Amino acid sequence: MYPKVISILFYMFFTCVIFNPQVSGVTVYVYVVIPFLDPGFLRFVSNTFRRWSGPLGVALIVSFMGSPSVAVRVVSIAVCIGYLLYTSGRGLDCLHQWMAINVIFALAQFVLYYVDQSLSIQLGPKNLSKMLWGEYATETNTNFYEIFYFSRVSGFSREAGFFSSLLVASFVADIVRGTTSRKMIALYCIGLFISFSKSSFVFVIFAALYPLRDGIRRVHPLIVLLAYTVFFALLGAYLARFNFFDSDTFGHRLGGYAFLFDARLEDVVHGINASELIAHYRYLPYVHLIERDVQGAGVTFAGLPANVAEMGVFSALILLGVVALTASDGFVMLLFLLLTATVSITTVTSFVPLAYLTLYWPRFSAYSAKYLTVARRPPAWKSFAPVRYASVRKNVSMTK
Structure with a gap:
């Protein structure tokens, strides 16, 4: 019972990000601390230490060399990944329940937007966070407005875009783990409709790639990473010639790739922060285009260039190499990048650890299947392991 209570608390703070306070401009993610209250999780960490300590150690060293704050975030993400794997493997997972609560609450926001718009705004993340934490409320944005004649809402997330990203990441993780159900699929579809944003298109891309998953799995994750980077670097450089057609959305998401070609060598090698970017490169049309977003968020770009800008190119490349070399296969690597x-891949907010869960689940499920075969216990999940793990799944099924 006690581990279940800890899991409920973790997933509550994990999916309801506005429940976490902010101190001196830094969000204190309570869900990073909660797992250590479960002795079972500590045993899980000690039992699997030899499997993850090496890659994590390398990631920590290169992150600290690039930026100490990144190293702290890497540790935080590692804790979240470990606890997500631990609860998934032991049947303690509460992700479905809390995602359902988020979607139902978002649906109430959506309906109230048309019945009593002021009340809907009162139930938005900004007011709720201030009601919970006062001056320590985490940074939010109640960006409820209509897209294609329908309102977009945020549930218990920072804003609608983050809620959409959380829904997509959770939905994809469920499919990868084989834990989907008809009720949850219906709730996810409702949530994606009422939180519609650019992030929602990731699920459309996932649906298009899913039939090709077996072929993509055979591609090494490093090759997937390289192909992904080259494609978006060329796309970003091309669109930068037209100033991203004056779209700050595309400028913020793809401008970093163009910036890698335009930046001074020392800024690429050592990294650059948001204020330095505006001070030194405001003359670049696409930097001027996203100036307000950069100053508001305090970050440079989105995606992989964000890590290069924050850590410097060498530290960032090594960190990305560690991620690619520890990925389960090429398909989940592509999902992780999308x-x-x-x-940034070192962002601690909930949908990023869920992306890592997707990245490592096939390998973890195969490892757990071997352990359960020895222990003569059935798994608490339906394995999504790649074809090469089929024999392991067969052995597990024979022990039931």
């Missing part, structure tokens, strides 16, 4: 395309 799910984190709007933020």
Whole structure:
């Protein structure tokens, strides 16, 4: 019972990000601390230490060399990944329940937008966060407005875009783990409709790629990473010639790739922060285009260039190499890159750890299947392991 309570608390703060306070401009993610209250999780960490300590150690060293704050975020993400795997493997997962609560609350916001718009705004993330934490309320944006004649809402997330990203990441993680149900599919579809944003298109891309998953799995994750980077670098450089058609949305998401060609060598090698970007490169049309977004968020670009800008190119490349070399296969690597395309891969907010869960689940499920075969216990999940793990799944099914 006690581990279940800890899991409920973790997933509450994990999916309802506005429940976490902010101190001196830094969000304190309570869900990073909660897992350590469960002795079972500590045993899980110690039992699997040899499998993850090496890659995590390298990631921490290169992150600290690039930026100490990145190293702290890497540790935080590692805790979240470990606890997500731990609860998924032991049947303690509460993601469905809390995502359902988020969608139902978002649906109430959506209906009230047309019945009593002021009340809907009162139930938005900004007011709720201030009601909970006062001056320590986390940064939010109640961006309820109509797209294609329908309102967009945020649930318990910072804003509608983050809610959409959380829905997509959770939905994809469910499909990868084989834990979907008809009720949850219906709720996810409702949530994606009432939180519609650019992030929602990631699920459309996922649906298009899913039939090709077996072929993409055979491609090494490093090759997937390289192909992804080259494609968006060429696309970003091309669109920068037209100033991203004056779209700050595309400028913020793809401008970083163009910036890598336009920046001074020392800024690429050592990195650059948001204020330095505006001070030194405001003359670039696409930097001027996204100036307000950069100053408001305090970050440079989105996607992989964000890590290069923050850490410097060498530290960022090594960190990306660690991620690619530890990925389960090429398909989940591509999903990970798409799910984190709007933020840095070292962002701690909930949908990024879910992207890592997707990245590592096939390998973890195979490892757990071998363990359960020895222990003569059935798994608490339906494995999504790649074809090469089929024999392991067969052995598990024979022990039931």
